[in-house]
Amino acid sequence: TPEQLDAGRRAYELDRAHVFHSWSAQETLDPMTFVKAEGSHVWDADGRRYLDFSSQLVNTNIGHQHPTVVNAIVKQATELCTIAPQHANAARSEAARLIAELTPGDLNRVFFTNGGADANEHAIRMARLHTGRKKVLSAYRSYHGGTHLAINATGDPRRIPNDDGDSGVVHFFPAYPYRSYFHSDSPEQETQRALAHLEDMIVLEGAANIAALVLESIPGTAGIYVPPPGYIEGVRELTAKYGIVYIADEVMAGFGRAGKWFAVDHWGVTPDIITFAKGVNSGYVPLGGVAMSETIYQTFAQRPYPGGLTYSGHPLACAAAVGAITAMREESMVENAARLGEEVFGPELLAMAERHPSIGEVRGAGCFWAIELVKNRETKEPMAAYGGSSPEMNELIAALKSAGMLPFANFNRIHVVPPLNISDDDARRGLAIIDEALHLADAHVA
Numbered sequence: 001t002p003e004q005l006d007a008g009r010r011a012y013e014l015d016r017a018h019v020f021h022s023w024s025a026q027e028t029l030d031p032m033t034f035v036k037a038e039g040s041h042v043w044d045a046d047g048r049r050y051l052d053f054s055s056q057l058v059n060t061n062i063g064h065q066h067p068t069v070v071n072a073i074v075k076q077a078t079e080l081c082t083i084a085p086q087h088a089n090a091a092r093s094e095a096a097r098l099i100a101e102l103t104p105g106d107l108n109r110v111f112f113t114n115g116g117a118d119a120n121e122h123a124i125r126m127a128r129l130h131t132g133r134k135k136v137l138s139a140y141r142s143y144h145g146g147t148h149l150a151i152n153a154t155g156d157p158r159r160i161p162n163d164d165g166d167s168g169v170v171h172f173f174p175a176y177p178y179r180s181y182f183h184s185d186s187p188e189q190e191t192q193r194a195l196a197h198l199e200d201m202i203v204l205e206g207a208a209n210i211a212a213l214v215l216e217s218i219p220g221t222a223g224i225y226v227p228p229p230g231y232i233e234g235v236r237e238l239t240a241k242y243g244i245v246y247i248a249d250e251v252m253a254g255f256g257r258a259g260k261w262f263a264v265d266h267w268g269v270t271p272d273i274i275t276f277a278k279g280v281n282s283g284y285v286p287l288g289g290v291a292m293s294e295t296i297y298q299t300f301a302q303r304p305y306p307g308g309l310t311y312s313g314h315p316l317a318c319a320a321a322v323g324a325i326t327a328m329r330e331e332s333m334v335e336n337a338a339r340l341g342e343e344v345f346g347p348e349l350l351a352m353a354e355r356h357p358s359i360g361e362v363r364g365a366g367c368f369w370a371i372e373l374v375k376n377r378e379t380k381e382p383m384a385a386y387g388g389s390s391p392e393m394n395e396l397i398a399a400l401k402s403a404g405m406l407p408f409a410n411f412n413r414i415h416v417v418p419p420l421n422i423s424d425d426d427a428r429r430g431l432a433i434i435d436e437a438l439h440l441a442d443a444h445v446a
């Protein structure tokens, strides 16, 4: 309607006048304006419908406007919108119980935060207090959040302008078979060499100084490079051997994204701490958290934990988590994500890689896939430099959008990260849009 068009235009103008956006040079931006969303689709202010193959920032694991969660939020809002963190509340208690039920091993105590970055901040603080050590090991090609310590733990270029040189974070090279730092030529060799490198790092940095190792179980924004067999098990063994707290960052990979409740479940590994956010309630209300082992918990059984937030375990966010986890269970969304990965995304993307010389590699699990684009398969020269964009990538992204898709793109990669309950038809339609648009990228292959 003309009113909706006007409202959309006004939203855009006010945005440009007053809203300061993340990670951006403000006057280079041209944001899309969205007015409506449902399931795997979103509508812009002109009434155009887009297939959401991004799940926004890979967080709407249950899709948009799921009625179970909307109703849970409405019900909670009617009963009790907010309550201070020192009081007990049914929504928070039940969310913690459900999360404890889903996490592996004895990770049965949950500290709630507002998102993923502060979950990692608190996890590291707990590890430091638990061990009395300061250093933190973290992987290059990782993302752990935008707050000060979390961005210093991050291993992508966004860390560099924020690097204070005094964060205590030391970066190591992760296992990444496609672009191996270890010149390995098999996944087994990659695992073995990456673990040997990690152990060297621990010894050379001084195990007695290292509080924590923080690692995305499957690195997300950095490229969905699934660790080769044995790597995560090896990380668990090394951290245990040297008394280092193993923090698995499951902010993006967790809550069904990779076809298991937590990505570590692929390897049967129990870290000391899992950090989560995003999929815990699909981002309907901001929520993150730290799930910790009994050993970590015991450090703070008699000694106060020196940290907190006004909104720790906010009832609206926790009610949304209870709603989301309930809906995911009732509708078998995690199983569906695993099936989609095995039956649709895996085989279709591999077939696409055969057809398109611009595809260097496809990889992933569940509803968590990356297409890594290259200008040359032999040299693996990326379609955009690490940390940057390129005219070739921008052209491809524009083509995907004009074909009616909202993609997730990062550097030289397109990620296939739709809601876990996307229909098979929509999943295939999205892949067909990518397949079609990739001819543009193929034209730049040398």
Ligand code: PLP
Pocket (backbone or CB within 6 Å): 057, 114, 115, 116, 117, 118, 120, 143, 144, 145, 146, 216, 220, 221, 249, 250, 251, 252, 253, 277, 278, 288
């Ligand atoms: N950790 C990982 C693996 C993430 O992907 C993100 C966000 O993308 C974060 C942490 C930070 O979460 P938030 O943006 O909620 O602070």
